[in-house]
Amino acid sequence: MALIELKQIFKTYHIGDMQVPVLKGVSLRIAAGELVALMGSSGSGKSTLMNILGCLDRPTSGEYWLNEKEVGRFSADERATLRNHSMGFVFQSFNLLPRASALENVIMPLSYSADYISDKAARIRGREMLGRVGLQDRLDHEPSQLSGGQQQRVAIARALINRPPVLFADEPTGNLDSNTSGEVLRMFQQLNQEDGITIILVTHDPVVARHAGRVIRISDGAVVDDAGAPGGQKPDSAPDGIFPVSGDLP
Secondary structure (H helix, E strand, O other): EEEEEEEEEEEEEEEOEEEEEEEEEEEEEEEEOOEEEEEEEOOOOOHHHHHHHHOOOOOOOEEEEEEEEOOOOOOHHHHHHHHHHHHHEOOOOOOOOOOOOHHHHHHHHHOOOOOOOOHHHHHHHHHHHHHOOOOOOOOOOOHHHHHHHHEEEEEEHEEEEEEEEEEEEEEOOOOHHHHHHHHHHHHHHHHHOOOOOOOEEEEOHHHHHHHOEEEEEEEEEEEEEEEEEOOOOOOOOOOOOOOOOOOOOO
């Protein structure tokens, strides 16, 4: 059973009297535990597709099934609740609070959760998440005291704090040098392989896409290639021991 299934998704924007079609009948299935790259050039429709997959926007027509529920027609409040419980997001620009510590940034989403968690429990979980991404010694550092790669790791820990089954990463290495990019991408692989998190990378970069087990290419609002299971690309291997592990995700 697919975790995600799109059936003939169309998205058209209205600008004045003009209709601008962006997605043109996208259909695809993503199984739980996959590491997928959505790859396309600027203007291909990949970011619009991610916004729909991440319940940040709704399709004009078509069906979006997530975990056997048709979520494409959810209200804004319903989508917000779904995002909070089932999805994590990592962006190119990190989006960290500049005057908050790494720990405070990571636990921030818990304050919006419908499930009550005490401040003590939140901090314990936040420390465990930062340890999971190798930043157990940077708990009290503000973003300006961290490198770009460390800031992105904080953002990843924050995205995982509510234990979402799906993680979306939109050009997550766009502001990083090549060495740091490789470390971050191998960390995504490790989270996928060891914790079974479904990860969807949105990228224009074939180097980033090579770290995925499946590459879905988008062009002019349509899927033009799907190098996926079975027989899809084999992901680059992540050498053991690169990232400290403090046990399973809480």
